[in-house]
Amino acid sequence: MNKPLRRVAVFCGLLVIALLVRVNWIQFVEADELRNHEDNRRVAIERYAHPRGNIIVGDKAITGSTETSGSDFQYKRTYKDGPLWAPVTGYASQAFGANQLEALNDGILTGNDDRLFFNRTIDMITGKDKKGGNVVTTLDANVQKAAFEGLGDRKGAVAAIDPETGAILGLASSPSYDPSSFAGNSNEDAKNWKSLNDDKDKPMLNRALRETYPPGSTFKVVTAAAALESGEFDMDEPTGAPETYKLPLSTNTLGNEVKGVCKDATLREALQWSCNSVYAMISDKVGNEGMREMSEKFGFGNAELDTPVRAAESIYPEMDRPQNAMGGIGQASNRATPLQMAMVASAVANDGELMKPYMVEKLVAPNLNDIEVTQSEKLSEPLSGENAQKMQQMMETVVNEGTGSNARIDGATVGGKTGTAQHGIDNRDLPYAWFISYAKDPDSDKQIAVAVVVEDASANRDDISGGGVAAPIAKSVMEAGLGR
Amino acid sequence: MSSSHTSTISSVAAPSRRNTELAMLVFAVLIPVFAYVNVGLAKEDTVPAGVFGYAAGLGCLAAVAHLVVRKFAPYSDPLLLPIATLLNGLGLVLIWRLDQEPSLTTPALGGPMAPGQLMWSAVGVGLFVVVLLFLKDHRVLQRYTYISMAAALVLLIMPMVPGLGANVNGARIWVRIPGLGSLQPGEFAKIVIAVFFAGYLMVKRDALALASRRFMGLYLPRGRDLGPILVIWGLSLMILVFETDLGTSLLFFGLFVIMLYVATERTSWIVFGLLLSALGAVSVASFNSHIGDRVDNWLNPLARSPLNDGVTETAQAMYSFGSGGLFGSGLGQGYSRLIGGIATKSDYILATVGEELGLTGLMAIVVLYGLLIERGMRTALAARDPFGKLLAVGLSGAFALQCFVVAGGVTALIPLTGMTMPFLAQGGSSVIANWALIAILLRISDTARRPAPAPAPSPDAEMTQVVRT
Numbered sequence A: 001m002n003k004p005l006r007r008v009a010v011f012c013g014l015l016v017i018a019l020l021v022r023v024n025w026i027q028f029v030e031a032d033e034l035r036n037h038e039d040n041r042r043v044a045i046e047r048y049a050h051p052r053g054n055i056i057v058g059d060k061a062i063t064g065s066t067e068t069s070g071s072d073f074q075y076k077r078t079y080k081d082g083p084l085w086a087p088v089t090g091y092a093s094q095a096f097g098a099n100q101l102e103a104l105n106d107g108i109l110t111g112n113d114d115r116l117f118f119n120r121t122i123d124m125i126t127g128k129d130k131k132g133g134n135v136v137t138t139l140d141a142n143v144q145k146a147a148f149e150g151l152g153d154r155k156g157a158v159a160a161i162d163p164e165t166g167a168i169l170g171l172a173s174s175p176s177y178d179p180s181s182f183a184g185n186s187n188e189d190a191k192n193w194k195s196l197n198d199d200k201d202k203p204m205l206n207r208a209l210r211e212t213y214p215p216g217s218t219f220k221v222v223t224a225a226a227a228l229e230s231g232e233f234d235m236d237e238p239t240g241a242p243e244t245y246k247l248p249l250s251t252n253t254l255g256n257e258v259k260g261v262c263k264d265a266t267l268r269e270a271l272q273w274s275c276n277s278v279y280a281m282i283s284d285k286v287g288n289e290g291m292r293e294m295s296e297k298f299g300f301g302n303a304e305l306d307t308p309v310r311a312a313e314s315i316y317p318e319m320d321r322p323q324n325a326m327g328g329i330g331q332a333s334n335r336a337t338p339l340q341m342a343m344v345a346s347a348v349a350n351d352g353e354l355m356k357p358y359m360v361e362k363l364v365a366p367n368l369n370d371i372e373v374t375q376s377e378k379l380s381e382p383l384s385g386e387n388a389q390k391m392q393q394m395m396e397t398v399v400n401e402g403t404g405s406n407a408r409i410d411g412a413t414v415g416g417k418t419g420t421a422q423h424g425i426d427n428r429d430l431p432y433a434w435f436i437s438y439a440k441d442p443d444s445d446k447q448i449a450v451a452v453v454v455e456d457a458s459a460n461r462d463d464i465s466g467g468g469v470a471a472p473i474a475k476s477v478m479e480a481g482l483g484r
Numbered sequence B: 001m002s003s004s005h006t007s008t009i010s011s012v013a014a015p016s017r018r019n020t021e022l023a024m025l026v027f028a029v030l031i032p033v034f035a036y037v038n039v040g041l042a043k044e045d046t047v048p049a050g051v052f053g054y055a056a057g058l059g060c061l062a063a064v065a066h067l068v069v070r071k072f073a074p075y076s077d078p079l080l081l082p083i084a085t086l087l088n089g090l091g092l093v094l095i096w097r098l099d100q101e102p103s104l105t106t107p108a109l110g111g112p113m114a115p116g117q118l119m120w121s122a123v124g125v126g127l128f129v130v131v132l133l134f135l136k137d138h139r140v141l142q143r144y145t146y147i148s149m150a151a152a153l154v155l156l157i158m159p160m161v162p163g164l165g166a167n168v169n170g171a172r173i174w175v176r177i178p179g180l181g182s183l184q185p186g187e188f189a190k191i192v193i194a195v196f197f198a199g200y201l202m203v204k205r206d207a208l209a210l211a212s213r214r215f216m217g218l219y220l221p222r223g224r225d226l227g228p229i230l231v232i233w234g235l236s237l238m239i240l241v242f243e244t245d246l247g248t249s250l251l252f253f254g255l256f257v258i259m260l261y262v263a264t265e266r267t268s269w270i271v272f273g274l275l276l277s278a279l280g281a282v283s284v285a286s287f288n289s290h291i292g293d294r295v296d297n298w299l300n301p302l303a304r305s306p307l308n309d310g311v312t313e314t315a316q317a318m319y320s321f322g323s324g325g326l327f328g329s330g331l332g333q334g335y336s337r338l339i340g341g342i343a344t345k346s347d348y349i350l351a352t353v354g355e356e357l358g359l360t361g362l363m364a365i366v367v368l369y370g371l372l373i374e375r376g377m378r379t380a381l382a383a384r385d386p387f388g389k390l391l392a393v394g395l396s397g398a399f400a401l402q403c404f405v406v407a408g409g410v411t412a413l414i415p416l417t418g419m420t421m422p423f424l425a426q427g428g429s430s431v432i433a434n435w436a437l438i439a440i441l442l443r444i445s446d447t448a449r450r451p452a453p454a455p456a457p458s459p460d461a462e463m464t465q466v467v468r469t
Helices: A002-029 A031-035 A041-047 A082-089 A100-104 A106-110 A114-126 A141-151 A187-198 A216-230 A267-272 A276-297 A321-327 A338-349 A385-401 A464-481 B018-044 B051-072 B080-099 B114-134 B138-160 B185-210 B223-242 B246-264 B267-287 B289-299 B313-324 B349-382 B386-410 B428-449
Strands: A055-057 A063-067 A075-079 A134-137 A156-161 A168-174 A360-364 A370-373 A378-380 A413-421 A432-440 A447-454 B165-168 B171-177 B181-183 B212-215 B218-221
Touching (some): A031 B313, A075 A082, A082 A100, A082 A141, A106 A134, A114 A370, A141 A464, A216 A267, A216 A413, A216 A432, A216 A464, A267 A276, A267 A385, A338 A385, A338 A447, B018 B051, B051 B080, B051 B114, B080 B428, B114 B428, B223 B246, B223 B267, B246 B267, B246 B386, B349 B428
Antiparallel strands (some): A134 A360, A156 A447, A360 A370, B165 B171, B171 B181
């Protein structure tokens, strides 16, 4: 009986060996895959097991972390002035993931980034709890407040940039939302999330970066730049345009809001009174290719503009002649984000150099060492210095003597351009009111470029509404930027 | 039977190894006590208040068991008792550790389980003592061959009786006794049926081995000898179909094939047995949805549940193992509670071992089971009588199959079945039955290693040399 007994003993040994091989397989060979599997809740538990690093404006954190109860996620995100800063921070929710800065810098904020490996190791050895790093932004709290409060109950957006560096100073969107309201994973968080997503006003849309609008007459700045750069036009020479412009290859005509000043107006006068006939004619003369080239130098057509939050692509598309003429006054299929239009103003203000917009100044480790510092970077040079200065004079004329008078600031140099963009079928919807501008303080050398858009402006349809609705917001934002 | 390899028969007093057993028992008690303290430190940063009670309880059980073995089975195997004590002690710690998770101690799940398990362990050790006290010679069991058969049948059929049986997680392997709780008769049936097979095969083995026809190179049994085998096969299939319990079915049929092979030394029985079990398993798996689900789960362990798109228990167990990695999270610091439900403390207890003690800890546990099985096999080799051999191989074979089926199931090596890890997992029936199993193995090994009675003293003993074999 012993021979089969030995065989049975060997067989049982093989069973045990099979088990040993199997546990080695799942706990060693496949361990990483299982450990990081998307269905493995430990990943999320670990993620929320430590307080998250903060997003910082100035030297104050605009985010925080709070301990929760009744959940296996220990910490959840909190936001100070959530609706004010939501377009900057985005959200980080236990239940619904993260977006914008919260998502892009997740590794730094959670402390899992490879660049924090050394910190983590030290913390582990010294027995300290794991901590996340911070994201220091370029934003200016006063600018942001002025922008958000200026928009008030109206739908719209404000983007403000430092023309010299490209640093984003303000990024407001209205209506906004409080990311704290769904940061956890309770039923109430889910309810808030659903109602925000169902809201037809789209409060979670970051209008300053992610929404494109027809830029309306503010685009005339780009058309004027193209005119100057073409060499065929000059600031104070008559353009030879008619009072009423007949669109090429079309029976449609284009009139002006301010009557009697646009016939044969100079570029400066035409910008001052926002003459459609002049700029439609110029756009036609420059041609679609030339207009596209100029707008792309200002940043249009860039599908990968990362601030680091990616901005929607602003487009000046290929169009036929009548469409291209309309495109030159910011209509037709011409669309731009508020950030894009702020970039246009900033390039003019910065003597023709367009700086790449960015909103993260630096990433810092928990011990406050810099991990990564953003260098300002030139994106392009749409205008020569000489032409840029001409554009500045023209835009300053708009504010000092033209449609943009609401943006005047005593003791500062302000240039701007109003805009009213028609939209909807047969332009039946309420128009968008635009204002783009820059301000320079000769004493402090401070500069700021701003774009403001207010949707469904309740004002009448004339071009002045840009000056009436949007310019005062731009003014208070610029004043905040200049430190007044 | 050739006894030339197993020259354990000797009238020279073999070392009893009781002191070895005692030394190892000290470790077997200390390790779980340290583990207990470890859980407390990890969860609450303090040494748990119950540590002295727990240490005293486990120490008492081990001491009583050891003293009884020292007195009544002095030559028995020195490893079986320490390994069983260690596994039982670690099981108690693991259950207590899972009791610390509020989500696993809701009233619906029966609240904390560790106190009850400690009580059942005490009952188990009690039965262990009773077996060693009253079963002076394992051959006594041979008398009860056919009574055992009847008892095994009753035990196996009990869960199928309406009003008595209970369906838990889709398997009917439980019996509900009003006022006492539930019982898993399969655990006891495993011992009783091994007794029956051993008795039956010892009588019939010559007929089964010799009277056979040669067909295609295999010795096929005669039809009339085939009868009982087909009956067992049918019974296993019935368990599979009516109790939807692949594990118990596999256990009994595998046990029978092993014992038949050992009794007859005929390889053809194994081929025959494997064919029958493959046939049964495949046909039932394709008709029974519960078994079918288990098989699907096994083939795609990480797939979401088709019912509610949730993460399945199988997948949660896999994540537990994977997250444990090489060294584990440390006791009390894992998340095996995510498996959820009552099974975390019973069927899936190995997942907690894997996550918190890591690959190293889990391998140590598997090796402990392997050692226990091989000590059982060694007992079978050493036994002097065919009944003892068959019974020992049956009991340790059943133990081995159970370990493989459960551990293989939770690690998704084979389809999952509703059985529990002996000693480690929560469950009264299991711990009681397995203590009895260990007691019987100890009894057989004691008989095997006991020195032959000394030759009668003769006046000229000093003159004559006694030749011993």
